[in-house]
Every structure is written in C-alpha cells, then in structure tokens.
Amino acid sequence: MFLVGLTGGIASGKSSVVQVFRQLGCAVIDLDVIARHVVQPGYPAHQRIVEAFGTEVLLENGDINRKVLGDLIFNQPDLRQLLSAITHPEIRKEMMKETFKYFLQGYRYVILDIPLLFETKKLLKYMKHTVVVYCDRDTQLKRLMQRNNLSHEDAEARISAQLPLKDKARMAHHVLDNSGEWSITKHQVILLHAELECSLEYLPLRLGILTGLAGIAGLLYLLTRYLLPSP
C-alpha cells in the first residue's frame, strides 16, 4: 500500500475533491473529521483544551464551541500552536489506526486529506504522492466568506494562518486547479484517479510482507521438522 497526501488551503475545495475520490471507490481519511472526533467530551484532548483555554470555549452541553475557539486561534499564533500541540498527536494516532484498517482490507493506496500537511511537515515523509487542491486567493476568500458566513477580516485571518496556496502548489507532485467551474475540477480528479490506479507502487510493501510471512512459515516448518523431538 502507499499513501497519497491531499492538501490545500482553507476552503480551497479539498472536501469536494475527496468526495469524488470516494465516489470512485477510493479509501479516504479526512483529518478534519478526526480532529472533530478527538475533541468530543470524554476524550483526553477535550479535557486538555478546557485546561488550556478555559470553560469559555465550551457550549452549554459541554461540546467545544468551534466558533469561539476558531476566533481565538486564527487571530493568535501562540494559541494556535497550543491547540495544535494538544490535538495533533491525538489526530495522528487515530489516523494511523484508520490507515492500518484500510491496509488490512487490501487497498492499494489510501488518500489522506491533511489540511496542514506542508505546515507541520511531520507526515510528509510517509506520502508517496502529494496533491494540492489549489484555487486563486480571491476565489478562496470569496468561497470561505460565503461558506462560513465570515467577515472579510475573519476570512483573511484564517487564510493567513496557513502557508500561501501558491507555495504549497509548488511543493506538490500533483496540483488540481479548483479556481474555475466544478466540472473542470472533477475532470482533473478523474484523470488523477486513473493515474494512481495504474501505479504499481503498492507492490514493494505487499511483496515485502508476503516474503516476510513466507519466511516465518518456513522457519516454523524447519523448527517443527528438525528441532522438535519426533513422537
């Protein structure tokens, strides 16, 4: 199996692209979904967030108030770092568990939607391919303001909390340009999917594991045949 790291900027279209990969039958792990899961009440990250940020970041039912926490961290880099230090290790643990499940199911590759792939760099070395969902800054700003109902200033703060999308596009193996009509993006996704499906990059790991298993089986055979006393 090999890993494909898909990233982009806030509201550049990652989830929309990932939806197409899912429809095409791909295994996909979305780190934003995991990030929401690990901060639910009862999870260690939830308690640490309350300790670090206070009960002001909670809703009445005990859930994290994402709007309040978002406004805090997107305007203050030190608080952003603090939240990342609490959540990222938990997110990575969950991500590894989900990846392993797909590996056991025999998928040739897994697409990991990792919004901060190039910012944190921690997971970059495991990615055989990197994909950036790009759109120009004006389009990104417009879509973000519209989707999240944000002011121009708040949307700017969220975009500025990440590396510029142009820089990410330069670092990626594949770029999907989502600045225009959705049908154009969808066509690019279908082409990339075809390219990944043809890849034989899953073979080395699979052959390595099969060889390892065959070795263990051979060793067990020799042990039982020659070393154990015969009845």
Ligand SMILES: CC(C)(COP(=O)(O)OP(=O)(O)OC[C@H]1O[C@@H](n2cnc3c(N)ncnc32)[C@H](O)[C@@H]1O)[C@@H](O)C(=O)NCCC(=O)NCCS
């Ligand atoms: C701050 C929070 C509560 C805001 O929640 P909200 O529902 O408004 O946004 P959502 O979770 O859908 O994230 C939307 C996008 O914001 C961007 N984003 C989120 N966290 C960060 C961060 N720490 N730094 C930069 N960008 C970020 C990503 O592009 C992400 O795709 C939430 O994003 C969060 O818990 N962030 C910390 C965990 C994290 O780093 N997630 C990013 C993926 S690992």
Ligand SMILES: Nc1ncnc2c1ncn2[C@@H]1O[C@H](COP(=O)(O)OP(=O)(O)OP(=O)(O)O)[C@@H](O)[C@H]1O
């Ligand atoms: N080509 C497109 N044309 C018009 N609207 C689009 C296009 N692509 C995405 N959108 C819209 O832009 C918004 C952002 O897209 P999406 O949610 O897929 O981005 P994202 O990168 O996953 O965002 P985030 O990670 O910040 O949650 C959504 O409202 C989506 O419907």
